[in-house]
Structures are given as C-alpha cells and as structure tokens.
Amino acid sequence: LLVVSLNPVKGFDHAWLLDYKTNAFVFQERRRGRGQHGGNRSGRGHKGERQRGTRPRLGFEGGQTPFYLAIPKYGFNEGHSRRPQYQPLSLKRLQYLIDLGRVDPTQPIDLTQLVNARGVTIQPLKRDYGVQLVDEGSDIFAAKINIEVQRASEGAIAAVERNGGVITTSFYDPISIEILIRPVPFFMRGQPIPKRMLPGEDMVPYYTSAENRGYLADPDKIQQARLALAQKYGYVLPDISRDELYHMLAMRKDVRQVFFGLSPGWVVNMAERKILKPTDEKLLKYYTS
Amino acid sequence: MALTSQLRAALVHIHAGSSAAGLRSASSSSPQQQNPALIESTEEFVFVERLIAPSRIPDPPKHAGPAPSGWTPPAETPPPLPYMIRRSRMHNIPVYTDLTHGNRKMTLVRKVEGDIWALEKDVKQFLQELTGKDMPTQVNEVTMTLKIKGHFDQELKSWLSSKGF
Numbered sequence: 001l002l003v004v005s006l007n008p009v010k011g012f013d014h015a016w017l018l019d020y021k022t023n024a025f026v027f028q029e030r031r032r033g034r035g036q037h038g039g040n041r042s043g044r045g046h047k048g049e050r051q052r053g054t055r056p057r058l059g060f061e062g063g064q065t066p067f068y069l070a071i072p073k074y075g076f077n078e079g080h081s082r083r084p085q086y087q088p089l090s091l092k093r094l095q096y097l098i099d100l101g102r103v104d105p106t107q108p109i110d111l112t113q114l115v116n117a118r119g120v121t122i123q124p125l126k127r128d129y130g131v132q133l134v135d136e137g138s139d140i141f142a143a144k145i146n147i148e149v150q151r152a153s154e155g156a157i158a159a160v161e162r163n164g165g166v167i168t169t170s171f172y173d174p175i176s177i178e179i180l181i182r183p184v185p186f187f188m189r190g191q192p193i194p195k196r197m198l199p200g201e202d203m204v205p206y207y208t209s210a211e212n213r214g215y216l217a218d219p220d221k222i223q224q225a226r227l228a229l230a231q232k233y234g235y236v237l238p239d240i241s242r243d244e245l246y247h248m249l250a251m252r253k254d255v256r257q258v259f260f261g262l263s264p265g266w267v268v269n270m271a272e273r274k275i276l277k278p279t280d281e282k283l284l285k286y287y288t289s
Numbered sequence: 290m291a292l293t294s295q296l297r298a299a300l301v302h303i304h305a306g307s308s309a310a311g312l313r314s315a316s317s318s319s320p321q322q323q324n325p326a327l328i329e330s331t332e333e334f335v336f337v338e339r340l341i342a343p344s345r346i347p348d349p350p351k352h353a354g355p356a357p358s359g360w361t362p363p364a365e366t367p368p369p370l371p372y373m374i375r376r377s378r379m380h381n382i383p384v385y386t387d388l389t390h391g392n393r394k395m396t397l398v399r400k401v402e403g404d405i406w407a408l409e410k411d412v413k414q415f416l417q418e419l420t421g422k423d424m425p426t427q428v429n430e431v432t433m434t435l436k437i438k439g440h441f442d443q444e445l446k447s448w449l450s451s452k453g454f
Contacts, residue, residue, distance in 0.1 A: 092358060099356035100349045100380060107339070116342035142357040183340040261336030268337055275337070277328045 084129040084203075086151045087120050091159055092137025094119070098145070108251050108260060109147040111172070115181050124177045133167070135159060146249045151206075157213060158229050164238040166249045170215035171207050173197040176258050183259065187268040192278070195256040195264035195287055215255065256287075263287065349380055364453030371404035374454040382449050386442045396442055398435040405433055415448055416441065 033040045044051040059066045097103040102117035111131055114120050122128045130150025138159035145165045152169055160167040172180060176196045179186045199207050199216075207214035210221035211229075230237035240249055256264055265287035267276040278284065355361045360381070367373055377383045383399040401408060409428050412435065416424045419441075427436040437445075 095356075095358040096360060099352065099358045099360050101347045112340055116340075137358075140357050140359070183337075184342075187337070259336060259340060261333055261339075266333075268334075270337075273334050274329050274331055275333050277330065279324060279326060279328060 081127060083127065085127050086130055086132035087122055087128055088134045089114065089120050089131050089149070090134045090136040091141040091156060094133075094147075095137060095141050095143060098143050105143050105145045106245065106248065108248065109145050110260065111148070111150075111177075111180050112183060112259070122177065122181050124174050124181065128177070129174070130172055130177060133157075133160075144243075144245070144249075146251060148253070152213065154211070154229070155233075158233040158235070161226055161229065161237065162233070162235045164240060164243065166240065167213050168215050168252060169207065169212050170253065171196075171199040171203060172258070179258060184270070187270050190267060192267050193258055193262055193264050195289075196258050198255070215252070256289075346378060346380075361450045368453040370407070370452070372408040373402040374398065374408075374449060375400040375402065376454075382446045382454065384442045384445045384449065386440050394438070394440045396437040396440060396445065398437075398445065399432075401433045401435060405430065405435065409435055412437065412445070415445075419444060 032042045041051065044053075049055045059068055061067070094103070097114075097117055097119045098105050103109060103113060103119060107113070111122070114131060115122060120131050122131065132151035133147070133149045133153065133156040135153050135155030135158075138155050141159045142163055143165070144163050145160065147160060147165065148168045148170055150169060150172065152167055157167050173196065175194060179194070198204075204216075206212055208216045210217040210225040213222060213225070226237055240246055243249060251260065253260060254263075258264065262268070262275070263277075265278055265283060268274075269276060278287075349360075349362065352360075352362055362380075363376055374383065377400070385397045385399065387393075387395040387397055389395070398408075398412070405428055409426055413424065413426060416422075416437070424441075425438045428434075429436070
C-alpha cells in the first residue's frame with residue numbers, strides 16, 4: 001500500500017497508515033461466563049422469566065389489554081392506492097434549476113422539461129399524476145417563466161405571477177404521464193400520439209376554477225383571479241402583453257394535446273427524423289374530437 | 290388498437306401502390322388518383338428535438354455574484370492557497386452531512402487536492418471561532434477527504450464559497 005503525501009519521509013509529526021501494529025489485546029474474544037465456577041449468571045440476570053427464558057410474546061402487557069388492541073382501527077390508509085399523488089417541486093428548487101441552466105426559462109416549462117433536467121422524478125406506477133408547485137422559496141423566486149404543472153398552491157401562483165410569469169394547471173391521465181416523462185421510448189414504439197383524456201368527475205371542479213388557473217377555466221375569470229390574487233398578496237400585477245416574450249408566455253397546449261407542437265394521431269419516425277400524419281377522415285375526426 | 294392496424298394497413302397499401310404503380314403505368318393508360326393515406330413532414334421535428342433530454346450536464350450561465358437561489362459560481366482563478374477543493378459534477382461545493390446509528394452526526398469534505406493538512410488546520414481554526422470548541426476531525430490521505438464531527442455543512446459551504454472555491 002503506497003501512501004502519497006507531501007510530507008517528507010523523516011521528521012514527520014503524525015502517524016502514517018503503515019505504522020499501526022496489531023496487538024494481542026485487540027483480538028481477544030469476549031465470551032460470556034460458562035461453566036461451574038467461572039460461569040455465574042452469563043448475562044441473563046437473576047431468577048425469573050428473564051433468566052429462565054420464558055418471557056411472553058412482544059406486546060403482551062401482563063394481562064392488561066395491550067396498546068395495539070386497545071386502540072380502535074381507523075381507515076387512514078384505506079384506498080391509498082386509488083389516491084392521486086403529486087411530486088412536490090419547491091420554487092427554491094425551480095430557481096436553482098434555472099440558475100444552473102438545467103431548465104430554460106425562455107421556453108415553456110413542461111413536465112418533460114423538468115424530468116429531462118432531472119429536477120423531479122415521477123413514478124407513474126405509484127399513482128403519480130404529475131408535479132405540484134409548492135411555495136417554499138417564494139420570497140427568493142425571481143424568474144419570468146411559462147410553467148405548466150398539475151397542481152399549484154396559492155402562494156406559488158402568486159410568486160410566479162408577481163415576476164411576470166404565467167402558470168397553468170392541467171390534467172394528464174396516467175398513460176399521457178408515462179408518455180410525457182419518457183417521450184423518446186414512446187416514439188420508438190411507433191404508436192400514434194394519443195389524445196389526452198379529460199379529468200374525472202372529482203377533478204373537474206379543480207381544473208375548471210380560475211383560482212387554480214385550471215386549463216379548462218374561462219380566460220376572463222382567470223384574468224380577474226390574477227388581479228384578485230395581486231391585491232390579496234400585495235404586489236402590482238405586471239402587464240405581460242407589453243413583454244417581448246409575450247408570444248412564448250401565451251403558448252398553451254390544446255386540451256387534447258400531449259406535446260407542444262405535436263397533435264394527437266401523428267407518428268414520429270425517430271430514425272428518419274420524420275413525422276407521419278394520417279389523412280383518413282375518420283381518424284382525423286377522432287383525433288380532433 | 291384498431292387505429293394502429295388501420296395505419297399499418299395504410300402503410301402497406303402505400304408501399305404496394307408505389308411498387309405496383311410502375312407496372313400499372315406501363316400496362317394501363319388511365320392514371321389512378323390515389324390520395325396518400327399518410328403525409329410525411331419534417332417541419333415539426335423541431336418540437337420532437339426539444340423533448341429529447343440532453344446527455345451532458347449543461348454549463349451554468351454567467352452570474353455576476355450569487356444567483357437568486359443562493360448558488361455562487363467558483364472564482365475565475367483558484368485562490369492562492371496550498372489546497373484546492375473542486376466543484377462536484379453538478380457545480381456545487383462538495384460538503385456533505387452524514388448521520389449513522391441515528392445520532393452520529395458528521396460532515397464530509399470531499400474532492401480535496403493539494404495539502405490536506407493545511408485545510409484541516411484552517412477548518413479547525415474556523416470552527417474554533419464559530420463554536421469556541423475544538424472539533425475532532427479525521428483526515429483520509431488516500432481518498433483526500435476530511436471528516437468533522439457534527440453538522441457544519443451550511444457554515445463550511447458559505448466559508449468555502451467566500452474563499453473562492
């Protein structure tokens with residue numbers, strides 16, 4: 001074992017790795033007392049169930065109703081596998097990703113962009129329905145972005161809009177999420193891009209309300225909600241229509257669209273770098289419905 | 290998946306049509322108007338390229354001083370000290386905390402180059418001023434790392450970034 005160091009060989013004041021010698025005392029075995037005269041209690045205590053090894057099962061409380069039976073059952077985790085989960089993304093982490101150049105603020109920020117930047121990890125098989133924006137770090141957030149998430153807290157919406165950005169919450173069904181996270185393996189399959197499904201009955205109120213900036217909400221109501229939020233949180237709402245990046249900030253996906261710029265029904269040929277579009281009437285009618 | 294089978298049937302039809310068209314034009318005189326079942330285009334491939342993940346970690350853009358998230362870029366020239374602490378792959382300062390056995394707190398400084406004992410001396414002096422106590426440290430000359438007892442990652446990170454590492 002050769003140790004490289006700047007110290008000279010002679011005249012050093014600290015021990016080297018090669019200097020340690022083994023000692024007989026280091027390797028002495030520690031055994032419990034065994035036998036008639038040197039045996040003693042062998043670490044088992046004095047009489048009783050402890051020494052005799054006849055203690056009752058774990059959880060037994062001497063006859064009193066044990067804790068795990070006295071407390072009544074309650075369905076805390078009932079239906080846990082049917083509950084949608086959203087991976088949290090704090091504004092602090094989003095700002096960190098933008099500062100390191102992993103996420104491009106001059107393009108619309110999508111779930112695909114976040115996963116490509118390794119900002120979040122989504123597991124669709126664990127009932128993940130996307131990402132939720134959390135307002136930790138809303139005081140240091142300073143980036144003008146067009147972001148699309150699946151859920152957002154009110155503070156996060158306020159922080160994004162205060163800096164002149166646009167935030168939208170939209171719904172993706174599990175198949176669309178799987179495609180959105182890993183687009184390249186999906187394109188290699190050769191299947192046409194499916195159309196995004198609409199949210200279920202219980203999620204429709206969330207995505208049609210303007211307070212949550214839902215993608216199914218009325219644009220006029222969203223503008224009113226923006227003004228109301230600015231009043232509530234005490235900031236001046238910047239006018240985006242005068243912005244040079246207004247075209248990028250106003251980009252939004254269609255209700256049935258999964259990717260920006262690509263319609264459902266198209267097949268992507270990665271090898272020849274082409275896109276195949278169907279022309280059959282029935283197919284077009286289905287995909288545009 | 291009736292749709293994909295329809296599309297596949299259309300593809301087969303196109304290929305059959307293109308190969309038989311030559312024969313047909315030679316045999317019959319009336320040209321048959323065949324609408325193509327698929328349109329190929331390369332214009333929208335730009336959007337597909339945007340979806341492909343980059344394979345290398347991008348270089349961070351130039352910031353004048355600390356960024357809003359608290360990240361500071363390393364100095365242009367390394368500081369004139371006998372040791373050097375490189376940045377990690379993700380351009381961060383390599384100071385990490387460790388917790389073993391539920392209660393053993395340690396701070397680890399990795400990626401040290403040069404005179405590690407000078408760094409240990411400086412770190413001990415810094416922590417002496419910070420806490421007033423002499424913190425036990427361990428130097429590993431093979432892996433060129435420095436372990437300190439206790440959690441001091443935030444203090445050490447700000448101290449090292451102020452030095453210019």
